[in-house]
Amino acid sequence: MRVTPSPVSANAPRVLPALDDSTRPFWTSGADGVLRVQYCPSCGRFVLPPRAGCPDCGAGCDYAAVSGAATLFTYTVAHQQFHPSVPTPFIIALVELAEQPELRMVTNIVDCDPEDLVTGMPLTVRFEQHEHNTGTVYVPVFAPAALT
Ligand SMILES: [Zn+2]
Helix, strand or coil: CCCCCCCCCCCCCCCCCCCCCCCHHHHHHHHHCCCEEEEECCCCEEECCCCCCCCCCCCCCEEEECCCEEEEEEEEEECCCCCCCCCCCEEEEEEEECCCCCCEEEEEECCCCHHHCCCCCEEEEEEEEEEECCEEEEEEEEEEHHHC
16 A cells, blocks of 8 residues: 655654644743643633634733643544554543533643543643744643652
8 A cells, every 4th residue: 555655754652733822832832841821810710722812812922921730621632643653542532621621622642551541530641842843832731640
């Protein structure tokens, strides 16, 4: 079977995000080990995923530090290898941050066997450092809280 060439280079196991002024703080926040999420000062609530303005009132959002604590909302385990440099299985998850009900983000769970995943389990953020054509990005991933 002929394999279609991947647009991802061999040393880039992730498809890295496109950064703009509204998303760059999210993707670079982990440089100091702290996750930062957009916060709307008008609505008094956190906003995910990062975007140009608050989805409710349209106001410009600031970034505010969060604890990095989360719980596993739901997940799926990917067994199909979509790129030679990305080992399988890997875990795609929707996690809910501790700061606000329904403040959820799509991420990966690391350092956890898929058999050990339990919905609602406590998690803690970690960061994967990747070099991007616009600078270094820190991709937030989550691990079981008991390990950190
Ligand atoms: Zn708002």
